[in-house]
Amino acid sequence: ANLVSVQADYLGKEANGFTIEFDDRDYGIAGMQADSMKLTDYLDDVSLLYVNDYLSAVEVKEYNELTSAPQAQITIKDVGRNSYSLTIFDKAKNGDYLVLIDSLDYAFMQEALINRVTKPKQYFRVNQRPQ
Numbered sequence: 001a002n003l004v005s006v007q008a009d010y011l012g013k014e015a016n017g018f019t020i021e022f023d024d025r026d027y028g029i030a031g032m033q034a035d036s037m038k039l040t041d042y043l044d045d046v047s048l049l050y051v052n053d054y055l056s057a058v059e060v061k062e063y064n065e066l067t068s069a070p071q072a073q074i075t076i077k078d079v080g081r082n083s084y085s086l087t088i089f090d091k092a093k094n095g096d097y098l099v100l101i102d103s104l105d106y107a108f109m110q111e112a113l114i115n116r117v118t119k120p121k122q123y124f125r126v127n128q129r130p131q
Contacts, residue, residue, distance in 0.1 A: 007075045016120035034124040045116040051107035066098045
């Protein structure tokens with residue numbers, strides 16, 4: 001209930017990007033009829049994100065090649081007008097994804113968590129049955 005919007009941008013796959021916004025009543029994605037259950041589950045997944053391990057400046061240098069090609073960026077805005085960002089890079093050799101939190105801290109995040117918050121826009125579309 002504290003989230004005003006969540007924006008997901010996919011570099012190189014811009015059509016998959018979307019913004020979920022609260023309109024004083026419900027969450028939705030502009031320009032499409034979105035499945036409210038999928039939106040709620042997604043917002044829960046975003047709010048429950050956590051990292052496995054923060055990286056020191058020395059460790060970040062070891063993963064320099066990954067930092068040159070971000071895969072996605074998730075930007076969250078809350079009711080207090082605060083903005084938070086998560087930049088997702090590729091998987092490291094340990095199987096976790098390298099992420100950058102609020103453009104400040106590099107960390108590792110589990111693949112399962114990344115998969116939950118990197119859904120394409122079409123994932124949220126209501127499945128309409130033929131009449």
